[in-house]
Amino acid sequence: MRQRRGAQLGPLPAGSPRRQAGVALLALLTLLTLWGLYLVVAELNTTQFLLARKQATGTALAQARQALVGRAAGDNSRPGSLPCPAIDENGVAPNFVGIHCPTYVGRLPWRTLDVGELRDDAGQLLWYALAPALRDHPNAMPINFETVPELRLDGAPNVAAIIFAPGVPLAGQNGRPGNAVADYLDGSNSDGDNDFVSGPQSAAFNDTVLAVTRDDVFRVVNQRVLGEVRARANNASLPDHGLRGYQALNGSFPAADGDNDGLADAGVTAGRLPYRDLSFSVSVSTWLTANHWWRLLNYTQLSACLARIGIVGSTATMDVAGASPPCP
Incomplete structure (x- = not known):
């Protein structure tokens, strides 16, 4: 008896529905893969961009702190003293009103400090709060290692100065460009007292804050004093x-x-x-x-x-x- 062989299937015709479906599936998988890669790369680029912006703000704040500490250590008559905050974007420390600064919260006096226009990641000039005890007026109280600055940050005392990166304007901050503190600094940082906060970050708070402590200042001032005595x-x-x-x-x-x-x-x-x-x-x-x-x-x-x-x-x-x- 002859054994029947199974029928052998030849290649599908080019226009057959099954072949067209396979090609379409392969194209779809390729497209999904490319789209996934695009999303990953886009996410990486966004993260890198945000990190770069954050780093730019941190660098500007650090440069400002270094300039302030150097200024305090190098003062010719009151080592440890710091300049008054600037009252506008020109960055010049203003003249005293009597024996006091016109304001103790204002722009960083970048021109007086000779550091250039230090800006945060939003392109905003830095702001600055000064402890009144460290103002550079010859008739103010003496400045030495026993001087206690009045500022507090997050409840911690002995803060000589605070530097702020104001970030993008929040809801209600409609006065930019301008010089009103509340149009740049958020929450209790703009209420005019000596207590400041560094967070938490939220839709109503985006200040980035860096303190210049009493120890930051007198660590170098003390060495200058000892060097002069030596x-x-x-x-x-x-x-x-x-x-x-x-x-x-x-x-x-x-x-x-x-x-x-x-x-x-x-x-x-x-x-x-x-x-x-x-x-x-x-x-x-x-x-x-x-x-x-x-x-x-x-x-x-x-x-x-x-x-x-x-x-x-x-x-x-x-x-x-x-x-x-x-x-x-």
Whole structure:
């Protein structure tokens, strides 16, 4: 008996419905794959864009803080002081009204600080709040390590200044461009008191905030004070060069002041700085005296060729080596 073979199917005709359906399915899968890749790339680009904008704001805030701290440390008559906030986009710290700033919340005085127009990711110039205790007026209270700035951020005290990136305008902030605080800063940041907040971010709050703390300021100011007391140069040999000048002229560092009269007391090795036995330039002596720094300076005579100075209440210290020769 002959065995029947199954019928063999040949290739489908080009125009058959089954072949057309397969081609359409392949095209659809390709299209979906490409669309998925597009969405992934678009999401990555959006994320990268947002991160770049956030980074731009952070960079501007950090540059502003660095400029303010540098300005505080380098002031010629009141180290630790800061300029008044600018009252407009020109970025110039305004003249005082009496002994006070015209405002203690305003634009960052970018021109006075010589930092250029620092802007956030929305293209807005930075804003700035200043603690009144640190204003740079010669008749204001002295500024030294004991000065307590009045600002608070999120309830934390001892804030010297606060820098704000205002971001895009929110509902009700219709006065831009302008100089009204409430058109740029949100919530309690625009109410005129000394308490400020950093968040939370919401539809009603988009300020980005960076604090300049008391420690930020006096960490560098203290070192400047100690440097002036030590000497103006590594190999000081003139009497207007603080401790190094004294040691170079006398062959030894002075004894310490044991009774707070500013004079060295024989046999006393640890106490206050005997500043009345030292010589300084007129400008340095003037601002150290006017800002009551002398009583805040600890001093230890470690040997004829080595002394140590520090700030009362601070961890800031500096070892002072004698001039060479005769010291090693």
